Structure formats: C-alpha cells, structure tokens
Amino acid sequence: xxxxxxxxxxxxxxxxxxxxxxxxxxxxxxxxxxxxxxxxxxxxxxxxxxxxxxxxxxxxxxxxxxxxxxxxxxxxxxxxxxxxxxxxxxxxxxxxxxxxxxxxxxxxxxxxxxxxxxxxxxxxxxxxxxxxxxxxxxxxxxxxxxxxxxxxxxxxxxxxxxxxxxxxxxxxxxxxxxxxxxxxxxxxxxxxxxxxxxxxxxxxxxxxxxxxxxxxxxxxxxxxxxxxxxxxxxxxxxxxxxxxxxxxxxxxxxxxxxxxxxxxxxxxxxxxxxxxxxxxxxxxxxxxxxxxxxxxxxxxxxxxxxxxxxxxxxxxxxxxxxxxxxxxxxxxxxxxxxxxxxxxxxxxxxxxxxxxxxxxxxxxxxxxxxxxxxxxxxxxxxxxxxxxxxxxxxxxxxxxxxxxxxxxxxxxxxxxxxxxxxxxxxxxxxxxxxxxxxxxxxxxxxxxxxxxxxxxxxxxxxxxxxxxxxxxxxxxxxxxxxxxxxxxxxxxxxxxxxxxxxxxxxxxxxx
Amino acid sequence: xxxxxxxxxxxxxxxxxxxxxxxxxxxxxxxxxxxxxxxxxxxxxxxxxxxxxxxxxxxxxxxxxxxxxxxxxxxxxxxxxxxxxxxxxxxxxxxxxxxxxxxxxxxxxxxxxxxxxxxxxxxxxxxxxxxxxxxxxxxxxxxxxxxxxxxxxxxxxxxxxxxxxxxxxxxxxxxxxxxxxxxxxxxxxxxxxxxxxxxxxxxxxxxxxxxxxxxxxxxxxxxxxxxxxxxxxxxxxxxxxxxxxxxxxxxxxxxxxxxxxxxxxxxxxxxxxxxxxxxxxxxxxxxxxxxxxxxxxxxxxxxxxxxxxxxxxxxxxxxxxxxxxxxxxxxxxxx
Numbered sequence: 001x002x003x004x005x006x007x008x009x010x011x012x013x014x015x016x017x018x019x020x021x022x023x024x025x026x027x028x029x030x031x032x033x034x035x036x037x038x039x040x041x042x043x044x045x046x047x048x049x050x051x052x053x054x055x056x057x058x059x060x061x062x063x064x065x066x067x068x069x070x071x072x073x074x075x076x077x078x079x080x081x082x083x084x085x086x087x088x089x090x091x092x093x094x095x096x097x098x099x100x101x102x103x104x105x106x107x108x109x110x111x112x113x114x115x116x117x118x119x120x121x122x123x124x125x126x127x128x129x130x131x132x133x134x135x136x137x138x139x140x141x142x143x144x145x146x147x148x149x150x151x152x153x154x155x156x157x158x159x160x161x162x163x164x165x166x167x168x169x170x171x172x173x174x175x176x177x178x179x180x181x182x183x184x185x186x187x188x189x190x191x192x193x194x195x196x197x198x199x200x201x202x203x204x205x206x207x208x209x210x211x212x213x214x215x216x217x218x219x220x221x222x223x224x225x226x227x228x229x230x231x232x233x234x235x236x237x238x239x240x241x242x243x244x245x246x247x248x249x250x251x252x253x254x255x256x257x258x259x260x261x262x263x264x265x266x267x268x269x270x271x272x273x274x275x276x277x278x279x280x281x282x283x284x285x286x287x288x289x290x291x292x293x294x295x296x297x298x299x300x301x302x303x304x305x306x307x308x309x310x311x312x313x314x315x316x317x318x319x320x321x322x323x324x325x326x327x328x329x330x331x332x333x334x335x336x337x338x339x340x341x342x343x344x345x346x347x348x349x350x351x352x353x354x355x356x357x358x359x360x361x362x363x364x365x366x367x368x369x370x371x372x373x374x375x376x377x378x379x380x381x382x383x384x385x386x387x388x389x390x391x392x393x394x395x396x397x398x399x400x401x402x403x404x405x406x407x408x409x410x411x412x413x414x415x416x417x418x419x420x421x422x423x424x425x426x427x428x429x430x431x432x433x434x435x436x437x438x439x440x441x442x443x444x445x446x447x448x449x450x451x452x453x454x455x456x457x458x459x460x461x462x463x464x465x466x467x468x469x470x471x472x473x474x475x476x477x478x479x480x481x482x483x484x485x486x487x488x489x490x491x492x493x494x495x496x497x498x499x500x501x502x503x504x505x506x507x508x509x510x511x
Numbered sequence: 512x513x514x515x516x517x518x519x520x521x522x523x524x525x526x527x528x529x530x531x532x533x534x535x536x537x538x539x540x541x542x543x544x545x546x547x548x549x550x551x552x553x554x555x556x557x558x559x560x561x562x563x564x565x566x567x568x569x570x571x572x573x574x575x576x577x578x579x580x581x582x583x584x585x586x587x588x589x590x591x592x593x594x595x596x597x598x599x600x601x602x603x604x605x606x607x608x609x610x611x612x613x614x615x616x617x618x619x620x621x622x623x624x625x626x627x628x629x630x631x632x633x634x635x636x637x638x639x640x641x642x643x644x645x646x647x648x649x650x651x652x653x654x655x656x657x658x659x660x661x662x663x664x665x666x667x668x669x670x671x672x673x674x675x676x677x678x679x680x681x682x683x684x685x686x687x688x689x690x691x692x693x694x695x696x697x698x699x700x701x702x703x704x705x706x707x708x709x710x711x712x713x714x715x716x717x718x719x720x721x722x723x724x725x726x727x728x729x730x731x732x733x734x735x736x737x738x739x740x741x742x743x744x745x746x747x748x749x750x751x752x753x754x755x756x757x758x759x760x761x762x763x764x765x766x767x768x769x770x771x772x773x774x775x776x777x778x779x780x781x782x783x784x785x786x787x788x789x790x791x792x793x794x795x796x797x798x799x800x801x802x803x804x805x806x807x808x809x810x811x812x813x814x815x816x817x818x819x820x821x822x823x824x825x826x827x828x829x830x831x832x833x834x835x836x837x838x839x840x841x842x843x844x845x846x
Contacts, residue, residue, distance in 0.1 A: 044594040052550040127562040132552040205796035242672040397543030402548040
C-alpha cells in the first residue's frame, strides 16, 4: 500500500506538469549547442556498406556524420582527402596506391589503420556479402600494406573506382570491432571515425549524436545533433514553423516559399544531383524515331518548372546535370511543337489520328511527379500523342525495370552524386545494366568503348558524344534537375550540398 | 466452462494465424515489388543479382522458402529484417510497447470522453443540448483519424504551439529505461517529469486515434441509455425519488453498456490499424510506422512478422472482449 503525503502528492503533480510543459523549454534550448534536424527519412540500418540503406542517397548525410569515406567530397561535388590523403594509379593503370591518414582513432579510442581500409574493401568486394556494388570493389585485389601506404593490383580497370570511394557504400568500417561484435552487435552500437558519435537511437523516431572530440577534422560546431525522423512533409513544415526543429528539408515548394520569408526562418533551394526523366523502352511505338523525337520536342520543360515547381529546377536535355563531368551545354533538344507535329506526320500520326501508348509514373514519390506527367501528357496531346497514364508504386517500377518490362514510357528520378557519366548516362542507357530501359546495339556500340577508357579527357569527351547521339535519337527524355528546399532558423548558416546530403558537421553552422 | 471456451478460442486462433501466415507469405511473393530489384546497383550483373538473392534466401523455390520460414516461426525465429539487419522478433519486441501504450491511452480517452458525452447527452435528452451533442458527434464520426491528426498538428503545434509534434519522448530524456514501456515505467518508478514529457508527446496522436472511437461510443451508448431509461426498473427507481444522474449511472448504464463494450472491442482493433497512419504523421516509433517502411522497402521477413503480430493482437482483443462481455452479462456466461 502506498502512503503518499500531501507534500509528496504536490511534488509529484508538479513534476508531471513540468514534464507536460517541458517541450517548449527544450525547443528553446535548441538554439544552444544542440542542433535539431527534422529529417525526411528514417535511418533503417547503421551499416553504410551493406544492404538497401547503403545505396539510399537520402540517408548519406547521416552516414557521413558517423563514418568517414575513403575520399571526401566538397559541396560542389569535387573530391578532397578523406581517410585517404592521397590516391592514384601507376602509369599503365595496372596498380593503384592509397595513402592512409595517420593519427585517426575510432570512436572507441582504438587506432584506425590501413588494415581497416583493406578489410573494408575486401568485405565490400565479397559478392555474397550484400554490398550493392561489390563489382566495383572487386576491381582491386592483391593488397599490400607498407606503413601508411596501401598498394593493390587492378583486376578490372574501372576509371571510377576512386570516385566510388566518395559515393554510396564507400565508408570505412572498423575491422577489429566489427569482427568482435558481429553485424547485429554493430547495429546496436556502431562506431566510425566520423565527426559525430552515436549517443542514442530509436528507429522511426530520432538519432542523437555527440560530437567526436578526437575527430581528425576538428571538433564540430554543435555538441549534439538530433536527427528527428519525420517522413510526413506536413509535420516537417510544422516542426520548423513551430520552432521545434532548427533545420528541415524536402518540404513542398509552396511551403518553402511561404516560410522562407517568415521572421526567424531562412530558406535556400539550389539544384542537386537528382534528375527527373522519362525512360523510353525499345518496344512499339517507340521503335519509331519520329515518335520518340516528337515526344521530346513537344515537352515545354521551362513551363513545367515554372508552373508546377515554382521555378525550382533546371531544365536538362541530357542525363548530365550542369555540375557533372560530362555536361555539354551545346546539346539541346528544344521545345518545338511544330517540329513534333511534323515528325509525327511523317509517321502517319496527327491530332486526329494520334499515336497511343502508356506512360507509367509514381504519385507523390517525387515533388509533383504525377502532376508533371499529367502536364506532359497534355502537351503531347496537342501534337498528336495520346498517352494513357498508369500510376505505380516505386517497388513495382524497380521490378519492371529489372525485368525490362516497363511501359513504353516511364517516369523516374536518377541520382548521381559523383557526377561521373558512367553513373548517369552509362547505367541508365547501357543495355547490360539492369536499370536501363532502352536496349539497342547501336547505342551499346557507342557506350562500350568508354567504360574502361584510360585517357580521362578522351573518356569524358566520349560520353559527351554518347549524350549527343542519345539526344539525336530520342532514346530518353530528360526533364529537369531537381532543387532541394532547406529551411532553417535565422541564427544558423546552411551551405547547400549539390549531392543533397545535408551534413551537420560541415554544412550547418552558427551564423 | 469458461476455461473450455478459452481453450477452444485459442485453438481457432492458432488455425487463423496459420492461415494468415500462408496468405501473407504467398501474397508478398505474388504482388509486384521484388526487394532485390529495389536494392541492386546500376552496374549489377546477372551474377550479382543472383548472389544478392542467395544472400537474402530468396533464390530457393517458394515451398522451400515457406518451409524454412515456418520452421523458424515455430521455433520463435521470424528471420532477419532485410533493411534493419536485426532479428524481426527483436524489432517487434522493441516497437510493440510504444504502440500498445498509444492504443491503450487512446482507448482510455475514447471511453472516458465517449462515455461522458453519452451520459451528458442522456441527461440532456429532448433539449437543445442534446441537439448540439448529436451535431458535434456527427462531425466527429465523419472525420477520420488522419484528418484529426493533421488538424491537431495545425492547432497545437503551429497555431498554438503548446505540444511537441513528433516522437515519443524528448531525446534528451530518453535514458535509463529498463523496458520499452516508457510511460508505464516512468510512472511506476516515480519519474513524473519524464512521464509528463511522454504524455505531452502522446497527446496529439492519442486524440487523433481516440476522437473517432469516442464518437462511435457516444452514438451507441447514448442510444442504449435512451432505451434503458424507459424501462420499468428505471421508472420504479424514479418513483422512489432517485435523481436523474443516479438513474443514468446506477440503473441504466449497467444494462446499456454491454453492446457498447462489444463494439468498442471491435473498434479497438480498427484503432490499432489506425496507428499506421497516425504514427507516421507524428513520427511515433511504433509498429504502425515500422509497417509503412517495411512495405515500402518490401522487407519480406519484417512484413510477415508484422502481419502475424497484428493478427495475434486482433485475435487476443476479440477473445478478451468476448470474455469481458460474458463476465458482465450472466445470460451470455451461461449461453
């Protein structure tokens, strides 16, 4: 039996009331040494190299906070030393060398060594290990460690191997610790060498990080960073508007415009390495070049960006965004409805006798995706194309794409945070890639020579020529480069990242 | 007698769960959406794809996969989540308490609110007050839980920001728990400030879930009370000089509560289903929020575990309701 005195009852009641009122107090405290980020996705797994999470571009900001990549990347996509301070090939590109940063420690205080790098690459290269790009890592073998330098043989020459070291699934993990605790133990208590250490985690709720005082890049600006996982856009808007969070991202453009000028809130919205495009599959009626080109010329991308995305986005005519290595501004596919009608007429189609096909799209997966396709279908109708819209889930898109069963036209978005043409035009258009939709020998013959071209200038120029050929043939319909809206409290300074990864350690600071 | 009923119901429940297991296992593999297709890299070859399928045990024939999974489930091993990289049982055990605390809170609020308003409506019958209650209740009935959630967000998180919007607890306070029943544990251990913080986080999702259920309770209980109030035993009590409130609470309510209780039990299962959307909106870390991610990512082992868990919860609730109704109603107890 409880014996509660009046004094105890008052104290307990006071505690309860204080707790109920506490949220506002904590929100106010956020302006100090704690940064609260209302993040748009959940973090499913702490293993940045294995499983579906490792290739999910939207959570790289979190991984980059806890772990370090072999090679770092600046907000403009250029590369910088990471855990490797130097790297390169020998003259005939049969060997690589990597210099490992000295005096780095893991979060548990143990030293980071070149053996950690070798072990991580070998783990990633194991085809049975669950790494999504194991073929990339398997291009290196026969590792030798000499002091801080690692050398390895090039098993299959891949010109992008060092770029992948700054890309998805390119994080160095602790060999000794991982082998000691195992995969499940690592999920429960992950450690890295990154600027922040995991302090507390509750899936679908939050991740609390503490600054790593021994970080080789210097102690971060905020002592604590809390990623709140808020997948609902309305809730994210409310988080920043109410002051409960200091930063949020990926809010609807209408809300971005409304809030960016509100007192105490600032906003930045700049292009990122994510594009919207329409895959064209090599089935009827797309085998007709006139139909494909008419599709491309009929679309007024600027109007779509202006009307649907409130001007946030950049129209593109190839799969290369302006920040990518093989971007060529001279390749143009202009909006020309008259030309589209002429091309269709040459194939016997008109507004009265339109060419008919199905276009698949997601709805709500990307900003205004369905509305964008509705607008495009309307533009097509005006020139003699009658497209039927089929909405599907993103999971179905992946399955259909892998089995080469997409509809004649299918909307999708494509990210390429390292800006290399193999990761945009290459994987989206080469028929051997499971993600390509257009399969034809002529295009494969154009792409083939540049996969392993050793002369970098020649390689990039070659991809530009491939892009020009694709535009001339109408093998794909690039639409736009997305812009990422970020809202933040006015006492902060946020540097946008072209890769889209909003890393609190380097890109968010006190104003 | 009651024990025999319970044993019988449990046997039927096991058969039902077995059926659910077969249906969910087959459905997942029939509907479009291959988890491997969602995770393969752009440059993966056919061999890479085959290796990934083997890695996740999806390369074996369907019957073999089902046999392996069934053997595991019987032994308490639901497999490892593809996306979370942890045992499914571990994930479910860590997320279920959050949903249970939320659902039970919503049930308590719905019963208190619905019961109170129903009694008030009965007391105010044939007055303008009853019309107002009926009108407001119709609005409550017409608005689904996720709309309430959004309305509450705008009201209490933006317009009058007095409540925290997302999460289950302030991350700064989420320490020192021995169990995942944060609310119950903080109250039992006397950490009332922490309990208050948890309650403030739960207020909006609880209300969003409770309001539609409260409306159902109001409508049914008020009607039952109305019918009871014209029965002879109530008339006799009135002649004896009982006050109106006592008539309702002491005489009518006991006889009128049976149908409401049965329906509330059924509605409670819908309420748990409603946690899926409500937990998402409030970033509440329960099994509902988990279910959405599992479905989006086609995490087969996790979806299978979640569906079985939801099935088990629904069955247990229904058994519990049947037993409670039987206990309260002697006619049913001996039927």
